[in-house]
Amino acid sequence: MPPAGTNGTGGTNGTPGTGTPGAVAPKSGPKSFASFFDRSKLRTEKGLIVVHFQDDKYYFEIPNALMNKDFLTVTRYVRMTPGAGVYGGEQANENVLRFEKGPENKVFLRTVLNVVASPDSTKPIYQAVRNSNVDPIVAAFDIKAFNRDTTGVVIDVTDFFKGDNQVVSLSANTKRQFGLASIASDRSYIETIRSFNDNTEIRTSKTFTSVPSSGGFGQPAAGPASLPAARTAGVVTIETNTSFIRLPDVPMKRRAFDPRVGFFADQISEFADTAQRASTETFIARWRLEPKPEDVEKYKRGELVEPKKPIIYYIDPATPDKWKPYLIAGINDWQVAFEKAGFKNAIIGKEWPKDSTMSLEAANYSAIRYLASDISNAYGPNVHDPRSGEIFESHIGWYHNVMKLLQNWYFIQAAAVDPGARKMVFDDQLMGDLVRFVSSHEVGHTLGLRHNMGSSSFTPVEKLRDKEWVEKNGHTVSIMDYARFNYVAQPGDNISRKGLYPRIGEYDMWAIEWGYRWTDKSEEEDRKESNKLIIDRLSKNPKLWFGGEGRGNDPRAQTEDLSDNAMKASDYGVKNLKYVVKNLPEWTKEEGDRFENLSEMYGAVLSQFNRYANHVARNIGGVEQTYKSIEQAGDVYAPTPKAKQREAVNWLQGQVFTTPSWLLDKNILNKIAEPVNNNVNTLQTNVLSSVLSASRLARMIEASERFGSTNYSALELIADLKAGIFSELRTGSATDMYRRNLQKAYVERVIALLPTDAAATPSASPVPVINTKNTDVPSIARGHLTELLAEVRSAINRTNDKVSKYHLMDIAQRIDQTLNPK
Known part of the structure; x- marks a missing residue:
């Protein structure tokens, strides 16, 4: 070369x-600036990157000062092809890129894959880090000219941005997902490039070839055929916007992640000459909130001050006008939490300015984007510096049909106590309040907060029926919980909506205080101070416990549950569901409706009852996890109390495994379903399968070994389940169809616990399967089947009902064939 x-x-x-x-x-x-450009044709826009336009070509002027500096690039959809399931405003790609000078008058563009840090670039370890990591060169540009004062270079970026360059376009996975092939260069172009002080924005229109795969005769095509444009035209056109944001030369001071407070986190590897090993530094994602220089001393004295730069969210102008005030209110609800961190007016919701030249896709504005979609959801992401966790912006996705989800939730959980919920279309005030609650929740995510599914577990169940208490304190201490609405409140409690809605709570205020308090101390001093602060606060107020996302085995941290006792809360919930079912035909009436409303809301009742059952079941074999540092007393792991586990089994026996006849309302079923649709049995079987899962039993066996007789054992669970589900064996009484189906499901579930050749073969499934072949699980299952077989054979002659007798004979044969195969 x-x-x-x-x-x-x-x-x-x-x-x-x-x-x-x-x-x-x-x-x-390279030529001189004057000889390369024709001043009569040249258009220049100054900003983060100076952009020149001449003869249908775009040029970046890269000063030497920006070489080897990191840029965060965020690509969003501006307009998306129909049928793709993504919408304008949603993020398509994110990368860290860096310009650097190369040989032969080239400028290289690298993507930074591994974010590593070394405290001092003058130390030998810094060079070792550089020698061990090389980032890929994703583009090379000829230097066309020097800038006017020769302190930088000019490169032609036209083909780079109009082409299919992955780092500023769609990822390979996305293109595979949509069935996109090569780019059609004659139908792809740059719409605009705009440059501002902190960011440069590139908007493009790209057309990709797409040949839909054909299905069989009479069958729909698969893969890219789901995109109408691919079927109709063989091409797909997508409009995107890529933002270039320069990352700060000096990253924001990091706050070390602590699992006792629920923040999203990032991490980097750090190397130091003085360290004996590399360290992985994990730190939280948060906005940069700092007091103005003139207010620093006021802040240190504990006075509320306005931040140097507040957090501002705009409302998409495409949002229906009547919902804008509620979305803004949901944003501003967080102001009280930031006051705990010492800042007033730290977060502000605003309408998008009219006749504005601002761009919704630009990465220097945060917004709630209103997405015209039938998806029933909303989500709150953020874009942050991978070196420090500093959040730069967020585009909250607000799907139109989230209101349908809210209507279903509130109808099912609150209609028993709120007459305003007893209809299929809510008035604007009620729906606006629900929109406000979801707005606050999603904004919380964009502030860096994770879900806290354990927040509701510190509310005593009876307090949820105490009008004065619950209206003052709320039914959960965090809006980041999936606590939804107060389904425990009963019709006679006279609790207003204030006691039914979620709100910013004690935990939220604590989390914002911990994450956003400002300090001028070093990161190591801040880490020690944070640990002391957490220990102090949790010791004084256990309700500030962070329970996590609800994916583990801790029954205190569950989605959509309430109170400190799932069994009692679910009893109240079932009472309300019974009241709702009784009135469902009347409350779902709409002119011309062909029972679609009735069917939909009955399905929602089944789903809610299923939630209650699973909330209860999580207590069986539950393991409570409470993160602690070494300065805190007590264990991190402890079993759910034995009495509570047995209470859970008794609840399932009474509410689920005993046929829930209140769900079998013929006035409803005869209008919405054929007799073959046995949803109640499906629910019963699913709950039973969960309770008798191999993983749960294995965990209970291990827990009994570790915690001793204080733990509810697998043997006790099996004995209690059998006593309830097969109670007819003792009495010889007839069993109804639902009980017969449940008993068969029970036997099949226990048989499935025995090892088979297939079970011994490693599964190709990405979900890990627990191999219990060489544990006590199959031993207990085999012994239990042997005892059950004897009891069933004994009961056959005492049973007079013919169908029940045949049923027992069938069960006996299934067990016998399993234990004594020919």
């Missing part, structure tokens, strides 16, 4: 090369 400054043919500029003898090589290489 020739050195920089040569013409690439073996000779230097203006000297003979290796071509025709005696010929002078043409002058090549």
Whole structure:
């Protein structure tokens, strides 16, 4: 490769090369700014990156000062092809990119894959880190000219941005998902490039070829055929916007992640000459909130001050006007939490300015984007500096049909106590309040907060029926919980909506205080101070416990549950569901409706009852996890109390495994379903399968070994389940169809616990399967089946009902064939 400054043919500029003898090589290489651009045609826009436009080409002017500096690039959809399931405003890609000078008058663009840090670039360890990591070069640009004062270079970026370059376009996975092939360059172009002080925005229109795969005769095509444009035109056009944001030369001071407070986190590897090993530094994601220089002393004295730069969220102008005030209120609800961190007016919701030149896709504005979609959801992401966790912006996705989800939730959980919920279309005030609650929840995510599914577990169940208490304190201490609405409140409690809605609570205020309090101390001093603060607060107020996302085995941290006792809370919930079912035909009436409303809301009742059952079941074999540092007394892991586990089994026996006849309302079923749709049995079987899962039993066996007789054992669970589900064996009484189906499901579930050749073969499933072959699980299952077989055979002759007798004979044969295969 020739050195920089040569013409690439073996000779230097203006000297003979290796071509025709005696010929002078043409002058090549970068030109001066004045000779390259025609001032009469040139358009220039100054900003983070100076952008020049001439003769349908775009040029970046990269000053030397920006070489080897990190840029965060965020690509969003502006307009998306129909049927893709993503919408304008949603994020498509994110990368860290870096310009650097290369040989032969080139500028390279690298993507930074591994974010590593070394405290001091003058130390040998810094060079070792650089030697061990090389980031890929994703593009190379010829230097076309020097800038006016020769302190930078000019490169042509037209083809780079209009082409299919992954780091500023769609990822390979996304293109596979949508069935996109090569880019059609004649139908792809740059719409605009705008540059501002802190960001440069590139908007493009890209067209991709897409050949839909064909399905069989009479069958729909698969894969990309789901995109109408692919079927109709063979191409798909997508409009995107890519934001370039320069990452700060000095990253924001990091706050070390602590699992006792629920923040999203990032991490980097750190190397130091003085350390004996590399460290992984994990830190939280948060906005940069700092007091103004003139207010620092006031802040330190504990006075509320306004931040140097507040957090501002705009409302998408496409949002229906009547919901805008509620979305803004949901944003501003967080102001009280930031006051705990010492800042007033720290977060502000605003309408999008009219006749504004601002861009909703730009990465220097945060917004709630209103997405015209039938998806029933909303989500709150953020874009942050991977080196420090500093959040730069957020585009909250607000799907139109989230209101349908809210209507279903509130109808099912609150209609028993709120007459306003007893209809299929809520009035604007009620729906607006529900929109406000979801707005607050999603904004919380964009502030860095994770779900806290354990927040509701510190509310005593009876307090949820105490009008004065619950209206003052709320039914959960965190809006980041999936606590939804107060389904425990009963019709006679006279609790207003104030005691039914979620709100910013004690935990939320604590989390914002911990994450956003400002300090001028070092990161290590801040880490120690944070630990002391957490210990102090949790010791004084256990309700500030962070329970996590609800994915583990801790029954205190569950989605959509309430109170400190799932069994008692679910009893109240079932009472309300019975009241709702009784009135469902009347409350779902709408002119011309062909019982679609009734069917939908009955399904929602089944789903809610299923939630109650699973909330209860989580207590069986439950293991409570409470993160602690070494300064705190007590264990991190402890079993759910034995009495509570047995209470859970008794609840399931009474509410689920005993046929829930209140769900079998013929006035409803005869209008919405054929007799073959046995949803109640499906629910019963699913709950039973969960309770008798191999993983749960294995965990209970291990827990009994560790915690001793204080733990509810697997043997006790099996005995209690059998006593309830097969109670007819003792009495000889007839069993109804639901009980017969449940008993068969029970036997099949226990049989499934026995090892088979298939079970011993490693599964190809990405979900890990617990191999219990060489544990006590199959031993207990085999012994239990042997005892059950004897009891069933004994009961057959005492049973007079013919169908029940046949049923027992069938069960006996299934067990016998399993234990004594031919």
